[in-house]
Amino acid sequence: MIWNAFILALREIRRSAMRSILTTLGIVIGVASVIAMVMLGDATTAYVTQSISKLGSNMLILRPGQDRHGPGGGDTTSKRFTQEDITAISREIGGIKGVAPVSSKGMQVVYGNQNYSTSIDGSTNDYFTVKDWSFETGRNFTAAELQGGKAVCVIGETIRKELFGDQNPLDASIRLENFSCQVIGVLHSKGSSMFGMDQDDLVVVPLRMFQRRISGNQEIATILLSAKNASGIESIKTNVTSLIRERRHIRPGDEDDFNVRDLREVVQTLSSTTKMLTLLLGAVAAISLLVGGIGIMNIMLVSVTERTREIGIRLAIGALEREVLLQFLVEAIVLSSLGGIIGMALGIGTGVAINHFFDLPFVFNTSIVVIAFLFSTLVGIVFGYFPARKAARLNPIDALRHE
Amino acid sequence: MKIPQSPSPVIELKGTKKYYGEGDATAYALRGVDLTIYEGEFVAIMGPSGSGKSTAMNIIGCLDVPTEGHYLFEGIDVGILSRDQRALLRRNYIGFIFQGFNLLGKTSAVENVELPLLYRGVPAHERRTMAMAALQSVGLGNVAHHTPGELSGGQQQRVAIARAIVTDPLVLLADEPTGNLDTAKSIEVMELLKSFNLEKKITIIMVTHENDMARYASRTIHFRDGQIDPAGDGSHP
16 A cells, blocks of 8 residues: 555656655755755864864873963962972873973074064973974983073974074074073974964973073973873873872862863863754754745645545545545655655765865764654655645545536 | 346435535435435436435435435445445445546546556556456557547546446446537447446446436436426336
8 A cells, every 4th residue: 555655656746747846845955954064063073173182182281270261271379380299290190101391481582683482381301292292303302401401492393494494403592582592403393283373383491491591480380291091091180180189288178279181171172062063053954954844745735736636536436534645645755755865965965075175074974864864754744744634534525526 | 128127226215315504504405315226227317406416426426425314335324334434335336437537637548447446455467457458348448548638528438437347336326427528429428338237237327417318227317306306207118
């Protein structure tokens, strides 16, 4: 019976091909836009996640003060970290690849008649380990340089380009405000971060030299930690928190006066934002699917009126109510599913094209394709039911008399 | 010609009334009709418009039910059946021929004839064979794949007859089958009906305005004001 209804529906759709195409257009556009939007959203999420993992996803950042999200979160009144904190962390916390104290300041760097504004980071060799830097040329700091706070520096690619151009930067002397230091290494370029910041725009000097000549105190602004593997991050975070609390004699129940952030949190925040956007785009597109469904209902109602006499004939020769209902329902479902299939192809095609155009990674979300298709079928059932019932309930005598 | 009266009644109307509305506004279509039609009869129903003959045909065809009284089809009281049960009676025992042919447009003749078989659940290949045979029996085997629009009125009515007899029904109801046809085509159609009545023993009940057509029937019943007019009732000599 269903098979007969299906054949009948196909025949009917073929008979009024033009109208069928126009009717399904709403569904086609609906399904296509849902799929394309979700594909775009998924690709954006994947892109964000990839970009952040480039920053070093196993990294933990310790800052003084309570957690303030967003830029300018640094709290200048809270207690700073000290060299002893660094020593304690590297002694007592297991599973870490490196622990780097970092203090920074924005400064002018000058070489010859070139000058450039950049950020000076005072740290140790662990800085390069934690942040996953490799050297383009030159070397990192020696123990003697670190101990003695010698005036040496490692520069990023941007600084090399701006100050030296084609010249060899190694062993050259650059001036940082009122003192000069010798370039011993150049870092391999990382390019800009996903936030648009130039990661190569930096100068790294030994921490002791920074404290002595730039900050003038023994404080450490930030501590960077990196875990040997991602699975250890959570326990390291807990251990570091309790260690620092203990060192600072913070009583249980009192709030931390420092914060430990983990880049995965940033990844999560960002990807939940993009997922929300995906959802929103998908929802807007789903509304157009609904509108498409109303279009189908409209056309099916017109079709029932137009075919009143046909329905009368069928009822007179012995069609049951449910058989007529099924015929029209199947017709609506076939129409909407047909639209769903075309929409699927169109949506995937559009999604691939957009992602290619914006140079986003290709993510194929099978479930949304299936959902969009099933939804289009559901639309057919829901919006086809009313016209089909109307057809099935016609009085055959009146229907046969209908002109 | 003598009435080919058989002892088993197919159709029995017993005090059948049909009216619409209530009280003063009551509009009577049938005011109490008693009628028995036996198997193998060819009955013509005549009467002016508004005489209730169409209402009677609708009730006989199980498309409508009496408001009062009884209608027995093969002994079954149709008045108490559900809509779907009546549909099953039509599907299995009754063939319809309409004045306006009522074929599905854009659908080939053979597909039109297959339609009742489809609802009977006859398998596709068997359906086609039976439909072709029915079309051949009305002399239209050569235009089986033409759509109604491509056929003349006479041919269309013959397709409709093929559709009505393809299921080999017990009763064939024809509502002014020649109303839209010229004399020559009308005679063709009537000869066909007559032959199905004689050869296949199909009981035929036909509404007509034309005495010439009524003459093909073995009995003519006249309706007047929602009742059978006894004066006009009788068989043709």
